[in-house]
Amino acid sequence: MLLEVRNVSRVFGAKTAVDRMSFTLDKPGFLGIIGRSGAGKSTFLRLVNRLTGASGGEIRFRGKNVLALRGAEMRAWQSQCAMIFQQFNLVPRMDVASNVLHGLLNRRSTLATMFSLWSDADIHRALEILDRLGIAEQAAKRAEALSGGQQQRVAIARALMQDPAIILADEPIASLDPMNAQIVMDSLRRIHDEDGRTVIANLHTLDTARRYCDRVIGMRDGRIVFDGRPDQLSAAVAREIYGANEHFSEAATSTSIDVLEPGDAELLPA
Amino acid sequence: MVDTAFGPTPDPHPGGPQAGYLAMVRRRRLYGSVLAILFFALMASGFHLADARNAGGFWQGLHQVFDFPAEVVREAWAKRANLPGLFFKFVPSMIETINIAAVSTLLGGGAAIVLALLSTRGLARWPRLIWVFSRLMDGLRAVPEIVIALVLIFVLGGGPVPAMIAIALHTSGALGKLFSEVAENADLKPVEGLASVGARWGQRMAFGVLPQVAPNWLSYTLLRFEINIRASAILGFVGSGGIGYDLKLAMQWGIGKYDQVIAIFSILFLTIVLFDQLSGHLRERLTKGAHK
Numbered sequence: 326m327l328l329e330v331r332n333v334s335r336v337f338g339a340k341t342a343v344d345r346m347s348f349t350l351d352k353p354g355f356l357g358i359i360g361r362s363g364a365g366k367s368t369f370l371r372l373v374n375r376l377t378g379a380s381g382g383e384i385r386f387r388g389k390n391v392l393a394l395r396g397a398e399m400r401a402w403q404s405q406c407a408m409i410f411q412q413f414n415l416v417p418r419m420d421v422a423s424n425v426l427h428g429l430l431n432r433r434s435t436l437a438t439m440f441s442l443w444s445d446a447d448i449h450r451a452l453e454i455l456d457r458l459g460i461a462e463q464a465a466k467r468a469e470a471l472s473g474g475q476q477q478r479v480a481i482a483r484a485l486m487q488d489p490a491i492i493l494a495d496e497p498i499a500s501l502d503p504m505n506a507q508i509v510m511d512s513l514r515r516i517h518d519e520d521g522r523t524v525i526a527n528l529h530t531l532d533t534a535r536r537y538c539d540r541v542i543g544m545r546d547g548r549i550v551f552d553g554r555p556d557q558l559s560a561a562v563a564r565e566i567y568g569a570n571e572h573f574s575e576a577a578t579s580t581s582i583d584v585l586e587p588g589d590a591e592l593l594p595a
Numbered sequence: 596m597v598d599t600a601f602g603p604t605p606d607p608h609p610g611g612p613q614a615g616y617l618a619m620v621r622r623r624r625l626y627g628s629v630l631a632i633l634f635f636a637l638m639a640s641g642f643h644l645a646d647a648r649n650a651g652g653f654w655q656g657l658h659q660v661f662d663f664p665a666e667v668v669r670e671a672w673a674k675r676a677n678l679p680g681l682f683f684k685f686v687p688s689m690i691e692t693i694n695i696a697a698v699s700t701l702l703g704g705g706a707a708i709v710l711a712l713l714s715t716r717g718l719a720r721w722p723r724l725i726w727v728f729s730r731l732m733d734g735l736r737a738v739p740e741i742v743i744a745l746v747l748i749f750v751l752g753g754g755p756v757p758a759m760i761a762i763a764l765h766t767s768g769a770l771g772k773l774f775s776e777v778a779e780n781a782d783l784k785p786v787e788g789l790a791s792v793g794a795r796w797g798q799r800m801a802f803g804v805l806p807q808v809a810p811n812w813l814s815y816t817l818l819r820f821e822i823n824i825r826a827s828a829i830l831g832f833v834g835s836g837g838i839g840y841d842l843k844l845a846m847q848w849g850i851g852k853y854d855q856v857i858a859i860f861s862i863l864f865l866t867i868v869l870f871d872q873l874s875g876h877l878r879e880r881l882t883k884g885a886h887k
Contacts, residue, residue, distance in 0.1 A: 374791050403793035414788030418806040427802060431793035439801050480788070487792055 326351055326388065327523065328491070333382030333392075334547075335368050342368040344547035345382070353523040355514060357538035357555075359531065361567055365547040366527040370493045373525070374408045375399050386491070404431035407484030411496035413476040417469035421460070421479050424468050425451040428486025454482045458512055474505025481512055492516065494526040498533070510537050531563055670850065671857035681858035685841055689862050691755065692837035695830075696823035699759045703766025704816050710767060711774030712800050717783055720796045729775075735768025744830050758835030762826050770819050777811045778804060810881040817874035824870060828863055838863060 328350040335343040343365040350356065358366045371377045373384055375391065383390045391402050407428070415424045426443050433443075443451075455461045458478045463471055468479060477497060484492050494513060498506035514537050517524045528534050534541045535555040543551030543558075543566035551562050646653045671678070713719055714728035740761045747757035786803035794802070831839015838859055845855040 376787060376791060400793035400795065403791060408788075408791035410784070410788060410791075412784050414784040414791070416785040416788070416802055416806055417782075419802070427789060427794070428792050430789065430795075430798050430802075435795055435797060438798055483788075483792065 327353065327386070329383075329385040331383045331385070333369070333372060333384060334380045335365075335372055335377065336380045341547050343372065343379075346544075346547070346549055347382075348542060348549060348552060350523065353517070353521050354539045355517045355537060356523070356525045357534040357541045358525065358527045358544060359529070359534050359541060359566060360544035364544040366544055367495050368547075369544075370408070370495045370525065370527060373491075374406055374493055375403055376408070400431050404428075404487050405490050407487045407489035407492045409477070409480050409484055409492065409494040409497050411499045413468075413473070413480045415468040415476055415479055415483070418467060420465055421455065421468055421471065422448065422451050422464040424479055425454060425482045425486050428483040431487075451482070451486060454485045455479075457485075458482050472505070473501050474508055477501060477505070477509050478512060481509070481516070485516065489522060491523040491525065494524060496527050496529065499529055506533075513537070531558055534558065666850075667853040667856055670853035674854040677854050678858055678861075681855055682862060685838060685855075685859055685862050688836075688838040688841050689866055692827045692831065692839065693824060693866065695755050695759050695762065695827040695835070695837055696820060699762035699766060699827070700816060700820045700823050702759070703763040704770055704819070706763070706767035707770035707774050708812070710771035711778055712804070714771070715775045715778045718778060718781070718786070718800065718804060732768045732771040732775075735764050736772060737768075738765070740765045740826050740830060741833060744835060745833055748834055753834035753836070755836045758827055758830040758837070761830065762823050765826075766819055766823060770815060773815045774808070774812055777808045777815070781807045814878040814881050817878055821867065821870050821874055824867060 326349060330346055330348050333343055333346045334341065342363075346365070346369060358369065360366050368377065372379050373391070375394070379392050382392070384392050386402075386406075391399075391406075394402050416427070423441065426441075426447060429443070429447060430438055433447075437443075452461060452464055455464055458481060460471075460475055460478050460482075463475060463479075468476060471479065492513070497513065498509050501509060510533060513524050513526065516522055526538070528538075535558060538555050541551065541553065541555050541558060542549055543562065545566055545568055550565050551558070710728055710732050713721070714725050714732065716722075716725060719725050719728075740758075743764055744758050744761035747760055748754075751757050781804050785807070786799050789799045789803045827835075827837055828839040828842070831837040831841070832843045834840065842856065842859045842863075845852045845859060
């Protein structure tokens with residue numbers, strides 16, 4: 326068993342963000358989690374990476390409960406379980422290669438990293454990874470000078486530098502234009518296909534999930550309401566996940582329905 | 596929220612938006628007038644109290660205020676040929692004063708970085724101890740340098756070391772507070788990104804926070820350096836060496852050494868102007884970026 330999620334919950338005050346979530350993953354796969362904003366997708370990924378604590382349950386990776394890890398053991402788990410964020414979360418004022426090398430912060434001596442004393446082998450590997458993602462020529466630029474799509478590829482490079490068993494992607498394409506979104510999703514899929522790494526991606530839209538994932542989990546109000554193959558995502562299932570009324574059409578989920586503000590309702594197709 | 600996206604938003608002000616805004620304007624004007632009245636009342640009562648408690652009389656003494664400076668300048672003018680020589684005589688003391696300021700700014704700044712990060716919400720290593728570290732900084736900042744220096748001179752004897760420790764302690768509290776306010780506005784996304792790779796707290800601060808806050812922190816440190824040059828000169832009065840000590844000797848001597856007083860004041864003034872200009876220029880570059 327690769328990953329076993331059992332009865333995981335996370336409560337914020339009166340709100341239950343993740344409600345007794347359970348599923349298993351027996352071999353490396355490309356798993357998509359879909360649902361609207363506030364459905365608990367991000368909280369779940371943050372629980373797996375231990376950026377936030379769980380209120381109950383277990384997450385077992387190769388049999389070991391990662392929710393019980395503390396201190397250095399927890400950081401060692403985080404270094405095996407890479408995370409990609411919607412806003413890239415790079416260090417904007419540092420150069421691209423340094424940002425990629427940050428993936429090694431847990432694996433090298435603290436003192437050496439504090440003075441950025443990376444070995445030539447490490448630097449070469451960082452540049453190779455950047456090359457693999459097609460942005461090697463940006464290595465010396467400041468991260469903030471890059472476009473959103475390029476920054477997200479730097480974030481993927483940082484994740485690959487961690488040599489992770491599992492990559493968690495929290496809305497990786499939600500702030501990107503369609504072309505960059507495709508480049509980023511293609512990169513993630515290729516990493517899964519070529520390296521056999523598990524990818525769990527939170528996605529906004531049904532069509533992205535259909536196109537890239539082997540398996541899709543649909544969440545609503547912190548609970549799993551769908552778990553199956555992408556071709557099983559019918560209009561009825563979509564309604565169940567997105568909780569829309571009879572005016573809802575599936576087309577709305579292919580634009581980012583979650584970013585609509587009050588007053589934008591008339592933009593939805595009737 | 597998405598859940599309310601499909602319903603009309605209720606108007607928070609039943610009288611229409613204009614009525615709500617006008618009410619706000621009236622409220623602001625009321626507060627403004629109350630503040631103005633308070634300001635004048637405090638000024639008048641404060642002056643009255645100070646004048647009543649004065650040993651002499653404020654109005655009777657007022658015309659004598661410039662007598663002493665006039666006397667000093669008159670003597671210095673008569674001996675103006677000595678000034679260039681005296682100027683060079685006091686340069687080593689000035690350097691000593693600047694040295695005390697530089698070392699104490701560096702030491703205090705280093706301590707301020709640690710104290711600031713430990714007491715900033717969202718960054719602190721031990722969130723429960725934020726209160727302890729912020730109160731510690733309050734304490735360090737509340738005690739004037741001269742009080743710490745007097746105690747230390749009593750214990751350690753006169754010299755530059757007690758002055759340096761005194762200024763460094765005060766600096767760590769004062770700069771720590773400013774550093775913490777800058778760090779509070781730091782973007783937490785890079786810090787979170789580093790946390791997700793399993794970085795330690797020190798690594799998260801060094802790579803996630805420091806690059807963001809460094810220009811502002813450096814700018815505050817330069818400002819503090821200027822302040823510390825003045826502080827270190829003042830501490831010379833209580834026996835810690837440097838230009839302040841020379842000034843005290845010259846002033847105590849009184850008539851006959853006023854040319855020295857003027858020389859010392861000029862060199863102090865020029866030094867402070869020089870560092871003010873230098874740090875102003877550097878701070879401009881740090882916060883706004885170099886000219887392209």
